[in-house]
Amino acid sequence: MLVVEKLSKTFGDLKAVDGLSLAIPKGQMVGVIGRSGAGKSTFLRMVNRLTDPSFGTIICDNRNVTDLRGRDLRLWRASCAMIFQQFNLIERMDVLTNVMAGRIAQTGFLRSMTRSFTKDDRIGAIHALDRLDLAPQALQRAGTLSGGQQQRVAIAKALVQNPQIMLADEPIASLDPANATRVMDALREINQTDGLTVLVNLHTLDTARAYCDRIIAMREGRVQFDGTPAELSNEKVREIYGTHDLSGGINEAVTSTSIAPNSFQQPRQAVGA
Amino acid sequence: MTTLPPAIAQFETDYAAVRKSAMRVNLVSTVLFAFCFFAAASIGGFFDMTDVTLSNGDRVSMWKIWAGLPRLGEYLYKTLPVLHLETLGSDLANWFWRWKVWLQLLLETILIAYLATLLGVAGAFLLSFPASRNLSPNTFVLNLTRRYLEIVRTVPELVWALIFVFCFGVGPLAGVLAIGLHATGALGKLYSEANENADMRPVEGIKASGGSWFDQIRYGIVPQVVPNIISYTLLRFEINVRASSIIGFVGAGGLGQEIRVAMSLQEYTDLSALFLIIFVTVIIMDTVSENVRHRIIGLTGKGV
Numbered sequence: 001m002l003v004v005e006k007l008s009k010t011f012g013d014l015k016a017v018d019g020l021s022l023a024i025p026k027g028q029m030v031g032v033i034g035r036s037g038a039g040k041s042t043f044l045r046m047v048n049r050l051t052d053p054s055f056g057t058i059i060c061d062n063r064n065v066t067d068l069r070g071r072d073l074r075l076w077r078a079s080c081a082m083i084f085q086q087f088n089l090i091e092r093m094d095v096l097t098n099v100m101a102g103r104i105a106q107t108g109f110l111r112s113m114t115r116s117f118t119k120d121d122r123i124g125a126i127h128a129l130d131r132l133d134l135a136p137q138a139l140q141r142a143g144t145l146s147g148g149q150q151q152r153v154a155i156a157k158a159l160v161q162n163p164q165i166m167l168a169d170e171p172i173a174s175l176d177p178a179n180a181t182r183v184m185d186a187l188r189e190i191n192q193t194d195g196l197t198v199l200v201n202l203h204t205l206d207t208a209r210a211y212c213d214r215i216i217a218m219r220e221g222r223v224q225f226d227g228t229p230a231e232l233s234n235e236k237v238r239e240i241y242g243t244h245d246l247s248g249g250i251n252e253a254v255t256s257t258s259i260a261p262n263s264f265q266q267p268r269q270a271v272g273a
Numbered sequence: 274m275t276t277l278p279p280a281i282a283q284f285e286t287d288y289a290a291v292r293k294s295a296m297r298v299n300l301v302s303t304v305l306f307a308f309c310f311f312a313a314a315s316i317g318g319f320f321d322m323t324d325v326t327l328s329n330g331d332r333v334s335m336w337k338i339w340a341g342l343p344r345l346g347e348y349l350y351k352t353l354p355v356l357h358l359e360t361l362g363s364d365l366a367n368w369f370w371r372w373k374v375w376l377q378l379l380l381e382t383i384l385i386a387y388l389a390t391l392l393g394v395a396g397a398f399l400l401s402f403p404a405s406r407n408l409s410p411n412t413f414v415l416n417l418t419r420r421y422l423e424i425v426r427t428v429p430e431l432v433w434a435l436i437f438v439f440c441f442g443v444g445p446l447a448g449v450l451a452i453g454l455h456a457t458g459a460l461g462k463l464y465s466e467a468n469e470n471a472d473m474r475p476v477e478g479i480k481a482s483g484g485s486w487f488d489q490i491r492y493g494i495v496p497q498v499v500p501n502i503i504s505y506t507l508l509r510f511e512i513n514v515r516a517s518s519i520i521g522f523v524g525a526g527g528l529g530q531e532i533r534v535a536m537s538l539q540e541y542t543d544l545s546a547l548f549l550i551i552f553v554t555v556i557i558m559d560t561v562s563e564n565v566r567h568r569i570i571g572l573t574g575k576g577v
Contacts, residue, residue: 048481078483088478092496101492105483112488154478161482 001025002047002165002197007056008221009042016042018221020056024214026164029191029198031212033205035241039221040201044167047199048082049073060164078105080165081158085173087150091143095134095153098142099125102160121160128156132186148179155186166190168200172207184211205237205252352545369546375531379550382527383558385448385520386513392449393456393513394506397422400457401464402490408468408476410486418461426458430516434525445526452516456509467501468494503569507562514558518551 007020017039024030032040045051047058049068057066065076089098100117107117129135132152137145142153151171158166168187172180188211191198202208208215209229217225217240224240225232314320321337354368400418402408409415433451441447476493484492521529528547535543
């Protein structure tokens, strides 16, 4: 169980996250939505401790992780794997090394500097790659892969970290619909098979509806909505995105990444029409 | 006359204001530049006059540069050897009469440059990361390493050589240390600039997986900057070959000591022979290293 209490982050005068309190049970797949600048990314980065919170606490399984330092902090980061919009891979190294880098927190200084990961690390890495159908690409340079493949390499790297939580910061925002579907399917499969808690920031409402057990909407650093996809009504969507400057409403089809709309819900007009 | 839409009218006003301020900046910087140029040139003696005696015996005042230029040709002419087509072999042998010593010293010169480059690379590589604004653990370490690199590169090789000759005596050891120290400073600056231009996303990727500062550098930065590092290093090697051929002036090994002797004994043809040797060596070094450099930049397929 991941609990955040009154979590806040200020950048100068800007309150990016403002007193966020949440409890996320183990194994839940949570979609975090909201307009750009609502504090979604800052929230996820604070959980991983890439960004230090200004106030508040983060507690995971009754352990306060807000003030961890040094090795404990690195092990915490390893245990809540982070996936980025831009993949953040080492493009000049091969895919296998990129995945083995997920073991970096457990790897000693000399082994790390000489790139000599253990045999177990290599076996774990190739199995994770195989799970994401990328074993044939293991020896290619990461930079030569397509965006969707790179994102799946990043997921494989996250998997070898043996995380309790997987954080995904807009993982499909720079992918085409087919690759976006593959990546989201992979995340859901990991959530269901391994029972990992998955927190995913999304720009696409229909993706959040289709994949997540629970949707948290943020606005101006606060929780605006917290509930199941079914509870996210048109009026709620309107409140979250603040559409006062749009004449119509929000058309989910505009941002939809679904390739076959008929297979699940027909994207619908959120407001108006 | 058609009235403009308000948004466009506003743009026209803003555009005129931006243009006006750009013109003002241009004007001020041009005036400033011209002033600095003339001030520097006059302090540097560019506008000085000198008295010369013409061939008919008249003394006239002349612009110094104009008066001095012919003497350059005179000096170069003195260094030219006397070569005859029929006795070319013996003339050449006469010109390069000390070739055995010179070749040995040339080898010493290149070895000084090689060893000094290695020292410089090792120091610069290690110091370039704390000296990069985007990687330094804190501002104290950043400033400390930056100031150190500045100091060792601001002091010229020749001055370091003087100091090291005093410490370690005459010989190539002083030269290696002097050039190596200067190269550390110069390369450290270049390496750290390459680091600062590196993409930080891989660094964040490693950090988020629990990598230490060293891991972040090793995996996030090093693979990106290795082609730059190799390129700068080879360039530095070329520079160091030139530097090590001069450093013998103060007794720190290499061909420089021969140049100094030839100059003080006014053995002008020896000078031209030595310059020719250095010139050919530098050209060969430049061509080889440029080829290697381009091949490496092209062959960045495998990360290091």
